[in-house]
Amino acid sequence: MNNSSTWEFGTRQVVYGAIGAALYGVLSWASNFVPLPAAGNVTFRPAVAVLIFFGVAYGPWVGFLAGFIGNTLGDAISGWGFFWNWSVGNGLMGLVAGLVAAQIKDFRAQGDIVKAVIYGIVGVAVGMLFASFTEMITSGIDFNTALVGYFVPAFIGNAVVTVILVPILMIAFAAVASRRGR
Amino acid sequence: MLVTWKYRPRNTFIQRLDPRTRLLFFFCVIFGLTLPDIWDYRVILPLFAMSLTLYLLARIEWKDVKRVWLFIFVLVFMIVGLNALLSGRGGPASVTNTASPVVFEVLGIDVTIAKIWFALTQVVRMITMTLLAIPIPYTMDPNIYGTAFRKLGSSDKVSFTMDLAFRFLPTFARDFTITMDSQRARGYELEKVKGGIASRLRKLAPLIIPVVMQSTVTGEEVIDAMDLRAFGTNPRTWIKADDLRYKFADYIMLGLALILLVGGFVLRFGLGIGEFFIPDFFTNLFL
Amino acid sequence: MPEKPLVIDSLTFKYKTRPELALEDVSLELKQGELLLIAGSSGCGKTTLARCINGLIPRSYRGERSGKVLLHGREVADMPIPEMAQVVGTLLQDPERQIVASNVFNEIAFGPENLGLPRGEIISRVDQALSRLKLEYLRERETFNLSGGEKQKVALAGVLTMNPSILLLDEPLASLDPASAHEALEVFRSLADEGKTVILVEHRVEDAIEAKPDRLLYMEEGRIKYLGPITDLPKEIDHTQVKLPAPWVVRRVKAQGATVKEPPKPPVQERGDPLVVFEDVSFRYDSDLPFILENVNLKIFPGDLIAVLGPNGAGKSTLVKHAIGLLKPTSGRVLVEGQDTRKLSVAQIARTLGYVFQSPTHMLYAPTVQEELEFGPKNLAYDPMLIPKFVNESLSTVNLNGFAEYPPLGLSFGQQKRTTIAAVLAMRSKILIMDEPTAGQDFANYTHFMNTMCDVSEDAQSVLSANFAATLFITHDLDLAVTYANRALLFGDRRIIADGKPQDVLKDEELLLKYRVRPTSLLRLNLSLLPQTGRFLPAESLAAYAP
Numbered sequence A: 001m002n003n004s005s006t007w008e009f010g011t012r013q014v015v016y017g018a019i020g021a022a023l024y025g026v027l028s029w030a031s032n033f034v035p036l037p038a039a040g041n042v043t044f045r046p047a048v049a050v051l052i053f054f055g056v057a058y059g060p061w062v063g064f065l066a067g068f069i070g071n072t073l074g075d076a077i078s079g080w081g082f083f084w085n086w087s088v089g090n091g092l093m094g095l096v097a098g099l100v101a102a103q104i105k106d107f108r109a110q111g112d113i114v115k116a117v118i119y120g121i122v123g124v125a126v127g128m129l130f131a132s133f134t135e136m137i138t139s140g141i142d143f144n145t146a147l148v149g150y151f152v153p154a155f156i157g158n159a160v161v162t163v164i165l166v167p168i169l170m171i172a173f174a175a176v177a178s179r180r181g182r
Numbered sequence B: 001m002l003v004t005w006k007y008r009p010r011n012t013f014i015q016r017l018d019p020r021t022r023l024l025f026f027f028c029v030i031f032g033l034t035l036p037d038i039w040d041y042r043v044i045l046p047l048f049a050m051s052l053t054l055y056l057l058a059r060i061e062w063k064d065v066k067r068v069w070l071f072i073f074v075l076v077f078m079i080v081g082l083n084a085l086l087s088g089r090g091g092p093a094s095v096t097n098t099a100s101p102v103v104f105e106v107l108g109i110d111v112t113i114a115k116i117w118f119a120l121t122q123v124v125r126m127i128t129m130t131l132l133a134i135p136i137p138y139t140m141d142p143n144i145y146g147t148a149f150r151k152l153g154s155s156d157k158v159s160f161t162m163d164l165a166f167r168f169l170p171t172f173a174r175d176f177t178i179t180m181d182s183q184r185a186r187g188y189e190l191e192k193v194k195g196g197i198a199s200r201l202r203k204l205a206p207l208i209i210p211v212v213m214q215s216t217v218t219g220e221e222v223i224d225a226m227d228l229r230a231f232g233t234n235p236r237t238w239i240k241a242d243d244l245r246y247k248f249a250d251y252i253m254l255g256l257a258l259i260l261l262v263g264g265f266v267l268r269f270g271l272g273i274g275e276f277f278i279p280d281f282f283t284n285l286f287l
Numbered sequence C: 001m002p003e004k005p006l007v008i009d010s011l012t013f014k015y016k017t018r019p020e021l022a023l024e025d026v027s028l029e030l031k032q033g034e035l036l037l038i039a040g041s042s043g044c045g046k047t048t049l050a051r052c053i054n055g056l057i058p059r060s061y062r063g064e065r066s067g068k069v070l071l072h073g074r075e076v077a078d079m080p081i082p083e084m085a086q087v088v089g090t091l092l093q094d095p096e097r098q099i100v101a102s103n104v105f106n107e108i109a110f111g112p113e114n115l116g117l118p119r120g121e122i123i124s125r126v127d128q129a130l131s132r133l134k135l136e137y138l139r140e141r142e143t144f145n146l147s148g149g150e151k152q153k154v155a156l157a158g159v160l161t162m163n164p165s166i167l168l169l170d171e172p173l174a175s176l177d178p179a180s181a182h183e184a185l186e187v188f189r190s191l192a193d194e195g196k197t198v199i200l201v202e203h204r205v206e207d208a209i210e211a212k213p214d215r216l217l218y219m220e221e222g223r224i225k226y227l228g229p230i231t232d233l234p235k236e237i238d239h240t241q242v243k244l245p246a247p248w249v250v251r252r253v254k255a256q257g258a259t260v261k262e263p264p265k266p267p268v269q270e271r272g273d274p275l276v277v278f279e280d281v282s283f284r285y286d287s288d289l290p291f292i293l294e295n296v297n298l299k300i301f302p303g304d305l306i307a308v309l310g311p312n313g314a315g316k317s318t319l320v321k322h323a324i325g326l327l328k329p330t331s332g333r334v335l336v337e338g339q340d341t342r343k344l345s346v347a348q349i350a351r352t353l354g355y356v357f358q359s360p361t362h363m364l365y366a367p368t369v370q371e372e373l374e375f376g377p378k379n380l381a382y383d384p385m386l387i388p389k390f391v392n393e394s395l396s397t398v399n400l401n402g403f404a405e406y407p408p409l410g411l412s413f414g415q416q417k418r419t420t421i422a423a424v425l426a427m428r429s430k431i432l433i434m435d436e437p438t439a440g441q442d443f444a445n446y447t448h449f450m451n452t453m454c455d456v457s458e459d460a461q462s463v464l465s466a467n468f469a470a471t472l473f474i475t476h477d478l479d480l481a482v483t484y485a486n487r488a489l490l491f492g493d494r495r496i497i498a499d500g501k502p503q504d505v506l507k508d509e510e511l512l513l514k515y516r517v518r519p520t521s522l523l524r525l526n527l528s529l530l531p532q533t534g535r536f537l538p539a540e541s542l543a544a545y546a547p
Helices: A011-030 A047-058 A060-078 A084-098 A110-139 A143-177 B019-034 B041-057 B062-086 B113-133 B135-139 B142-151 B156-184 B197-202 B205-227 B248-270 B280-286 C046-053 C081-085 C104-115 C119-132 C148-160 C178-193 C205-211 C246-256 C316-323 C346-350 C369-379 C387-397 C413-425 C443-454 C463-467 C478-484 C509-514 C521-533
Strands: B102-106 B109-112 C006-015 C023-030 C035-039 C063-071 C088-091 C166-170 C197-201 C215-220 C223-228 C276-283 C293-300 C305-309 C331-336 C353-356 C431-435 C470-474 C487-492 C495-500
Touching: A011 A047, A011 A060, A011 B156, A011 B205, A047 A060, A047 A084, A047 A110, A047 A143, A047 B205, A060 A084, A060 B135, A060 B156, A084 A110, A110 A143, A110 B019, A110 B113, A143 B062, A143 B197, A143 B205, B019 B041, B019 B113, B019 B135, B019 B142, B019 B248, B041 B113, B041 B248, B062 B113, B109 B113, B113 B135, B113 B280, B142 B156, B156 B205, C006 C046, C023 C046, C023 C063, C023 C223, C035 C046, C035 C178, C035 C205, C046 C063, C046 C166, C046 C197, C081 C088, C081 C104, C088 C148, C104 C119, C104 C148, C119 C148, C148 C178, C166 C178, C178 C197, C178 C205, C246 C521, C276 C316, C293 C316, C293 C495, C305 C316, C305 C478, C316 C331, C316 C353, C316 C431, C316 C470, C346 C353, C346 C369, C353 C413, C369 C387, C369 C413, C387 C413, C413 C431, C413 C443, C443 C463, C443 C478, C478 C521, C487 C509
Parallel strands: C035 C197, C035 C215, C088 C166, C166 C197, C305 C470, C305 C487, C353 C431, C431 C470
Antiparallel strands: B102 B109, C006 C023, C006 C063, C215 C223, C276 C293, C276 C331, C487 C495
């Protein structure tokens, strides 16, 4: 896409970090009104696919900021408060997914899509592990509880969303990007 | 659907504090409580009282937070219950001390006095922290976040990302509503989306794709607009930075925060206070 | 400063991503205080030229550039961004995307903040800009809630705080209603009078000449075709590419001696039963909010081609959202084919009434045009055997044969717009409602689009009348109402002010101005020739009647 280095941080990253965050915040908040698919205590938040997509398309800084600020915003407008460890966890999801950005050449190519989804899932795992384990420390729950109560449902929900929606977003993006002159 | 900020100007003690004070205070309490692993009810109860006082001082209307608290209570009781059911571990090792008398048995698990007291302590401890977390969006002006983070030491660019995200939030909420309307006008009915998880997720694409793709196009123009106004070329002036000033009350609160943070460590590791323990009056209830 | 503000010398540019030259051998000099109008259809190179002047080329857009662009004698490519930003101030097309702050004060302060100026200096610059543009009343407002015209002015104020000597305005009228556009043009003129060099890029020449440009630069295919005074424009300037005042068009057509065929008179239709009926409809979102509609009565009949005119925020969109059932009346009722919309779902109404939203990007999502077009019919549970037929027919109706497998998001804006119409066609709705059908397209493109939709030939009906029993469109562009509609609605102050044939509704200039609709040269010419023509005609056809 652009041949700048993975960790560059300029106007572009600021703008897409902010846009990703605002979208992630809005879509998370919209989940309060739109009936979402759920199974047991796993809810599927489609907003997560947008976060992973922003990481994949624009790199790790954008992924981190979109996740961190986006989760904070989503919680804020829904009135939940400020749960810093979940915000950091969401940031890590985007950041890890963003590590693949430099390797993505064609958003339509199957190989690139598979790569993006794999990084996305690893990102979901890392981010949700971080959040769940900080809950262990702050709430004084044991490993099994953190795993069963926090990690597993969050991981499954977010990973499924990533697998299904990230490829759709990438293919749409390939079409949009083809129109651009930069 | 319009995004409305939960923030409202209220002339309260809490809102007169510098936002930086409040963020620092928040983190000091959380880390002062959790890093030294404090589980002594004699330490937790005063902290709980303090959090509750600060929460009440914020004067947030109950109808605004009713739903949130309901959710928090369900979550706290589920997690605590699950934890107790699964082992009662996680906190201090003495909780699983088998010497504690068994009060009753559920699903083949011995519920001891220690476990019950631990669960109670855990609930109060979690709510102590939640009481500080919930008021933040209700009491902090969204227009000041970027400046506050800048003055807390984050870079110009990261701080501005925050401001820019706030700027776009209502725009995307409106775009999302328009997209929702235009797909409904094409017969799309969200309530009637059926099928398995995968196909139901896929059927959300008509709502998500237009908003996301439009935002990627918008971004290119925003980059131009910002470059053309010299963003990121010099160290920035933050025009609102002077609005943030520590006043007397801020210094008091920051001092208190520091005492709480350091105090947690001193109590635990210097004086050996703060470990989990079951007060005799509680044990006596069951004997 | 002794040097000329802007000197461009044999500038040529090719984008890295495209094969053809975007600019070819462009030379140009501007004086201090000069106002230059740059016109041409989309793709003529005017946007690329603008990017060369403000330095986005070669900084942000890669490609091969040759020639010189000198700002006060200094090559733009060699200037550091902060310096360049203080010489050229750029107002981008869409203020929505130029505004980067949540509130007005911060938005205007953004540039000086980036320069790292002292706080006191910034505040005084902001206040100066606010008073210069008479925007003091907006100082503490949120940018999100501003009207389009206010957003534009705030964005301009944000540019002025950088104290640029050159102002580059890229299609600044595109998102404004005519009354706001008029105000904006007066501001641009006064800025030039104060000594700024103003470059106005705009394809709506008719509107832009209100700013009294000193010269006009007309471009086609990356080259300058005309550069000179605005009066007495030569023939090179194609009146189908840019929008010229109607009398100019008439003169041109006469001079060319071409005979323009007059569109055939539409057949007189029997008024059947109304398709949509509004009965005393009032609406507000909540009981503590003001009414947006009050006692609206309206009937849409078969054969109607209705243009809805009126100021922004008057409730035009609210009105049409009631027809499709996205909103239900607070009191009164809306009947679609005799049934109360309260008892129908939006999906049920969609079988009768198709609604095309203003921006195609708000609805296009599918990986192929084919799937995009199948979306509606599938939602409405049409017979799967019939859907491919509906899809194919609608594709050929809007001239997109062969695009079925293309991704809609990769199409040009005009093609996207036609895809959205096809998507409604494929649903076989009886009534078509379009919100600002020409928004975002340049004059040549939207004229082509509207002609495709509305043109009647001797032996065939127009696309609209062949496919829809009635059409209704909301527009800022009075000339669309004059040229294409057979019924006009003037909407303002929460109610319908006038309803009838265009020639009846639009003849009262005072009434129009009261509701922020500015009479155009085409309207005036048509009104003066009405005794001869008997109906409203496009500018070319008027040549046959004009003295």
